[in-house]
């Protein structure tokens with residue numbers, strides 16, 4: 001059972017899905033520690049241009065999107081963008097983001 005999105009948001013996402021390869025990779029680079037993380041899109045939707053640093057524990061930098069310009073799209077990803085099945089447990093900000101077609105980020109657990 002997937003989350004019910006407003007009709008206009010869903011049609012935007014469906015259109016985006018037709019034009020976009022699955023599992024698309026992106027790289028985010030931190031402006032302070034210069035660390036980076038590789039993400040993949042598990043679902044289709046909107047991902048932010050900037051996120052808090054995920055590369056270095058305690059780093060207060062911001063990571064900027066490489067706008068999906070990743071040459072080797074088979075590269076392993078450590079994080080994935082996903083659409084939750086429910087808004088339960090999300091903060092107000094997260095819930096608003098998801099209702100507008102936004103995806104959430106989580107670390108991929110291997111094995």
Ligand SMILES: [Zn+2]
Pocket residue numbers: 030031032033034035053054055056059060061062
């Ligand atoms: Zn950092």
